[in-house]
Amino acid sequence: MTARRSGGRGWALLGLTPFSAYVVLFLAVPTVLALGTGLFDGDGALTLDNLTGLLEPAVLRSFVDLLWLSGLTAVLGAIAGALICFSLLGTREDGWLRTGISAASGVLAQFGGVMLAFAFIALIGIQGLLTQWLLRTFDADIYEGGVWLYQVPGLILPYLYFQIPLMVITFMPAMSGLKPQWAEASATLGGTGAVFWWRIGFPVLAPSFLGSLLLLFANAFSSYGTAAALVSQGAPIVPLQVRAALISETVLGRENMAGALAIGMIVVMVVLMKAYSALQSRAERWMR
Amino acid sequence: MNRVGIEPRAVTRWLILGVIGLLMALPIVAMVEFSLRGAPGEYTLDHWTGILDPENERKYRGLFEGVGNSLLLAVVTVLIVNAMLVPTMVLVALRFPKLQRWLEFVCLIPITVPAIVLVVGLAPVYGVVSRIFGSSIWTLAFAYGITVLPYAYRAVRAAMDAVDIVTLSEAARSLGAGWLTVFFRVLVPNIRRGMLAASVIATAVVLGEFTIASLLNRENLQTSVLLISRSDPYVATIFALLALLFAFALLVIIGRVGAVQPRRSSS
Amino acid sequence: MTASTPTGTRVQFRAVTKQYPGHRALDGVDLDIAPGEFVALLGPSGCGKTTALRSLAGLEQITDGEILLDGSDVAATPVNRRDMGMVFQSYSLFPHMTVLENVEFGLRMRKVGAASRRTRAEEALEMVGLGVHGKRFAHQLSGGQQQRVALARALVTRPKVLLLDEPLSALDAKVRVQLRDEIRRIQLELGITTLFVTHDQEEALAVADRVAVMKAGRIEQIGAPEDLYQRPSSAFVADFVGVSNRLPGTVSGGEIDVHGVLLPLLAPARPDGAAVALVRPEDVRFAAAGVAATVLTTSFLGALRRTRVALADGTELAVQHGTEVAPAEGAVVHLAFTGAPVALAD
Structure with a gap:
C-alpha cells in the first residue's frame, strides 16, 4: 500500500482561493473603490476638492450631528442594556426568560432599518398612539415646539431601540462572567455590597462595557435605514449625505462626493476601532 | 442580614425588566394598534384580511415580489456562508493555523466598513457583475455575504472552539478517513450548531437589509415595504410586524437548539 | 505572621436546620469545634457539608437552630462583619487586582494603613511561599498558586475561623497533597480554628483532627480519623471512609x-x-x-x-x-x- 498524499499543501492552498477571490471582489475592491473615488474628480484626475467638500458647513454639520446622535444613543443604550444584563444574572441560561430576551434582542438589534421608522410613526407620529393618548389624557402635546420626529432628534428613540438590544447581546457574556465567588470573597473579607460593586464588579466589567459602548457607537454611526425612512427633508446626517451624493452626483458641481464622505466615515470608524484595540490591550494586563 | 451575591433582588430584576420591557414593547403595540385602525375611532381587521384578497393582488404584487426576493437572497447568502466561509475556516484551522489571525481580521472588517460606505464602491462592481451573471436579484447575495461575515464567522468560530477540530480530524485521518469524509462525517456534525446559528443570523440580517438594496435600486422586502408605505402604510406596518415575528421565531428556535447542547458543568 | 499560641475561637452548631424550597439541606446539625481544632466535613455532593460551612460564613441564612462563636449567637452578624477567612473551590481571586492587592483587600476593608497593609500582606504571601509573586495577576498563576494566594488573603486579617470550601478539588493530585499538608502546617502554626469541606476521604483523614461524615443534611458520625476508619458506625461511613x-x-x-x-x-x-x-x-x-x-x-x-x-x-x-x-x-x-x-x- 502506498501512502496517498491527499490534500497536499498545494491543493490546500487552492482551497483558499474561492473565499479569497470572493473577499477581494466584494469587500476589498468596493472598499478601495469607495475610498478611492473620493480622491479623484469626474475626469479621473487626482483632486482634493472632494475632501475639502467635507468641510462645507452642511457636511460638517452632518458629521457633528451624527457624532452626537451616535454618542448619546450609545451611552444611553449601553446603560439600559447593561441594566437588563444585570437583571438577568441568576436566571437560568437556558430558561425561557433568557432565551426569550436574547432572541428578541437579536431580532431588534438586527432589524432596525425601515421597520423602526414605521413603529415610531405609529407610536409618536402626529397621529401616533402615544401622541394622541398624551394629548387626550393630559392635554400634553409632544410636538408643541414643532414636529421633531422627522429630524435628527427624532432619531434618538428609534436608534435607542436597536442600541439597547445590541448592548444586551454584546454585554451579556461579560456580565455572566462575573463570578459569585468574588462577591462572596469580598463579603467574607469585610466588604459591603457597595464595596463589591465599586471595587470589583465595575472595574472588572469596565473594559467590556467600554468595548460594547464603542461597538454601539459604531453601530449608530453606520446605521442608514431608519434615517432614510424617517427623515423627510435634507440630509442631516452623513449616511443621508452619501445617499444624496449617490443619487445626484453632479448637483454640487462635484462628482465623487460620496467617496469623500466614505473616507470621512471610515476615518471615524478606524479611530473607533483603534480606541477599541487600545482599550483591549490595556485591559489585557489582567485579562487572558 | 444583608444578602451576598451578584444577583439582583427579585423586585429589582422585575422592575428593570418591567420598565425597559414596557418601553420596548410600546412601538410594537403601536404598530399592532395602527394596523387595526379603521374609520376614526374604530378598529378593523380589514387591513390584515385585505392582504390575501385577490382584488388587491395587483396592488401588493411588488410587495410579495420583495418578500420573495428577500427569501431567495437569504437562501443564497446562507449557501455562501456554509459552502464558502465554513470550508475556508476549517481549512485554515487544519492546514494554515498561521493564517487564523488574518482570516479573523478579514471577516471582522465589515464591522468597520459600514454598508453605506461599501455601497459606494459596490455600484461599479455590480456593473461588472450584471454583465457576467445578468442583473437578476440573487447576485445581491454576494454583497450580503460580506455584510453577514462578522456574525457568521463568530458563530462558526464559537462552535469550532468548543470542539478540538484539529484532534478530531487527526483522529479520523488516523482511522483511515479521507479529507472529504473528515469534513462531512466528522467536522460538520460537530460544528453543525454553529453553522445553524450562522445561517439563522444571516437570514435575519438579509431580511432586514435595506441600505445596499435601496442604493443599488434592487427590490427586496425592506425597499418594497418602504415603497408601499407611501400608498398603504397599514399593509407596510403589517409586513413589518410579520417580518419581526418571523425573525423572532427563527432566533427562538436557534436559542432553544443552543440550550439543549450538553454543557461541561463543574459544580 | 509569627507562630501564635492556640487562641482560636470555639464554634458551635446547635440543631442547625436549613430548608430550601422542597429540599432540606441541613437537618438538625450539632457540631462543637474546639478552639484551634481542625474539623473536616466529609460527604458526597448534596449532603449539606457546603451549606453548613456557608451558614457559618454567613453566606446562607439558617432556617432554625443557632450557630455560636465563643458562645455568642452570630445570627445577627452579617457576613462582612463575621470575621471569617474563607478559601473557595476556585476562581475566587479578583482578576483585575495583583496578588498583593488581593491579599491587601481584607486589610483595606478594616482600614489598615497603607504601610502596615503592605507589610502584613507581604508576610502572608511569604507564609504561603509566594513572596515574590506579589505583582502578578491571578491568570498568571497556576491553580495551586492561586489557592495559596486565596489562603494568604483569607488569613492575613487574622480571622476567627478559617473556612475551606473544597479548596483542593480543582488541583492536580500532586499539588493537592502538597498544599493540603501546607494548609495543615500553617493551621497548626497559627492555631486557628478551621472547618474544611471535602468529598475526598483521604484528604479529610490526612489533615483533620476530627472528621464529620455527613449524609442527607445530618452528621452521620464524627470522630478522629482512626476511629472513623476502624469503627465506622454505619455502612455508609464504612463505605465512604475507605x-x-x-x-x-x-x-x-x-x-x-x-x-x-x-x-x-x-x-x-x-x-x-x-x-x-x-x-x-x-x-x-x-x-x-x-x-x-x-x-x-x-x-x-x-x-x-x-x-x-x-x-x-x-x-x-x-x-x-x-x-x-x-x-x-x-x-x-x-x-x-x-x-x-x-x-x-x-
Whole structure:
C-alpha cells in the first residue's frame, strides 16, 4: 500500500482561493473603490476638492450631528442594556426568560432599518398612539415646539431601540462572567455590597462595557435605514449625505462626493476601532 | 442580614425588566394598534384580511415580489456562508493555523466598513457583475455575504472552539478517513450548531437589509415595504410586524437548539 | 505572621436546620469545634457539608437552630462583619487586582494603613511561599498558586475561623497533597480554628483532627480519623471512609459467615439472616489455604500492591498486600481474613 498524499499543501492552498477571490471582489475592491473615488474628480484626475467638500458647513454639520446622535444613543443604550444584563444574572441560561430576551434582542438589534421608522410613526407620529393618548389624557402635546420626529432628534428613540438590544447581546457574556465567588470573597473579607460593586464588579466589567459602548457607537454611526425612512427633508446626517451624493452626483458641481464622505466615515470608524484595540490591550494586563 | 451575591433582588430584576420591557414593547403595540385602525375611532381587521384578497393582488404584487426576493437572497447568502466561509475556516484551522489571525481580521472588517460606505464602491462592481451573471436579484447575495461575515464567522468560530477540530480530524485521518469524509462525517456534525446559528443570523440580517438594496435600486422586502408605505402604510406596518415575528421565531428556535447542547458543568 | 499560641475561637452548631424550597439541606446539625481544632466535613455532593460551612460564613441564612462563636449567637452578624477567612473551590481571586492587592483587600476593608497593609500582606504571601509573586495577576498563576494566594488573603486579617470550601478539588493530585499538608502546617502554626469541606476521604483523614461524615443534611458520625476508619458506625461511613469489598454472607449470633469464614461484626446487635459484609482490602490476605480465588488484575501502587480477584461464585474483591508478592493474572490463590470486625451494607 502506498501512502496517498491527499490534500497536499498545494491543493490546500487552492482551497483558499474561492473565499479569497470572493473577499477581494466584494469587500476589498468596493472598499478601495469607495475610498478611492473620493480622491479623484469626474475626469479621473487626482483632486482634493472632494475632501475639502467635507468641510462645507452642511457636511460638517452632518458629521457633528451624527457624532452626537451616535454618542448619546450609545451611552444611553449601553446603560439600559447593561441594566437588563444585570437583571438577568441568576436566571437560568437556558430558561425561557433568557432565551426569550436574547432572541428578541437579536431580532431588534438586527432589524432596525425601515421597520423602526414605521413603529415610531405609529407610536409618536402626529397621529401616533402615544401622541394622541398624551394629548387626550393630559392635554400634553409632544410636538408643541414643532414636529421633531422627522429630524435628527427624532432619531434618538428609534436608534435607542436597536442600541439597547445590541448592548444586551454584546454585554451579556461579560456580565455572566462575573463570578459569585468574588462577591462572596469580598463579603467574607469585610466588604459591603457597595464595596463589591465599586471595587470589583465595575472595574472588572469596565473594559467590556467600554468595548460594547464603542461597538454601539459604531453601530449608530453606520446605521442608514431608519434615517432614510424617517427623515423627510435634507440630509442631516452623513449616511443621508452619501445617499444624496449617490443619487445626484453632479448637483454640487462635484462628482465623487460620496467617496469623500466614505473616507470621512471610515476615518471615524478606524479611530473607533483603534480606541477599541487600545482599550483591549490595556485591559489585557489582567485579562487572558 | 444583608444578602451576598451578584444577583439582583427579585423586585429589582422585575422592575428593570418591567420598565425597559414596557418601553420596548410600546412601538410594537403601536404598530399592532395602527394596523387595526379603521374609520376614526374604530378598529378593523380589514387591513390584515385585505392582504390575501385577490382584488388587491395587483396592488401588493411588488410587495410579495420583495418578500420573495428577500427569501431567495437569504437562501443564497446562507449557501455562501456554509459552502464558502465554513470550508475556508476549517481549512485554515487544519492546514494554515498561521493564517487564523488574518482570516479573523478579514471577516471582522465589515464591522468597520459600514454598508453605506461599501455601497459606494459596490455600484461599479455590480456593473461588472450584471454583465457576467445578468442583473437578476440573487447576485445581491454576494454583497450580503460580506455584510453577514462578522456574525457568521463568530458563530462558526464559537462552535469550532468548543470542539478540538484539529484532534478530531487527526483522529479520523488516523482511522483511515479521507479529507472529504473528515469534513462531512466528522467536522460538520460537530460544528453543525454553529453553522445553524450562522445561517439563522444571516437570514435575519438579509431580511432586514435595506441600505445596499435601496442604493443599488434592487427590490427586496425592506425597499418594497418602504415603497408601499407611501400608498398603504397599514399593509407596510403589517409586513413589518410579520417580518419581526418571523425573525423572532427563527432566533427562538436557534436559542432553544443552543440550550439543549450538553454543557461541561463543574459544580 | 509569627507562630501564635492556640487562641482560636470555639464554634458551635446547635440543631442547625436549613430548608430550601422542597429540599432540606441541613437537618438538625450539632457540631462543637474546639478552639484551634481542625474539623473536616466529609460527604458526597448534596449532603449539606457546603451549606453548613456557608451558614457559618454567613453566606446562607439558617432556617432554625443557632450557630455560636465563643458562645455568642452570630445570627445577627452579617457576613462582612463575621470575621471569617474563607478559601473557595476556585476562581475566587479578583482578576483585575495583583496578588498583593488581593491579599491587601481584607486589610483595606478594616482600614489598615497603607504601610502596615503592605507589610502584613507581604508576610502572608511569604507564609504561603509566594513572596515574590506579589505583582502578578491571578491568570498568571497556576491553580495551586492561586489557592495559596486565596489562603494568604483569607488569613492575613487574622480571622476567627478559617473556612475551606473544597479548596483542593480543582488541583492536580500532586499539588493537592502538597498544599493540603501546607494548609495543615500553617493551621497548626497559627492555631486557628478551621472547618474544611471535602468529598475526598483521604484528604479529610490526612489533615483533620476530627472528621464529620455527613449524609442527607445530618452528621452521620464524627470522630478522629482512626476511629472513623476502624469503627465506622454505619455502612455508609464504612463505605465512604475507605475502599470496601462487598461480600455476601449470613449473619448469626453477632458474626457473619462469609464463604465459610466467620467474621465479627462492628455492630453485633443485628438480626440473623442474609447480609453483605464490607471488608477492607487490607483485611484480606493471601494464604496457603483458605477461600480459593482467581487473579484478575494486579497493580503496583508504590509501597504496596492491589490485586483484584474473583471468587468461585463470581464475587470480585480487592486484596491489598506487600510488593514482595506479585501474583500472575489467571493464577489461583487462596484468601484469608485478618478477622477485623466488619460493617454490614444496608
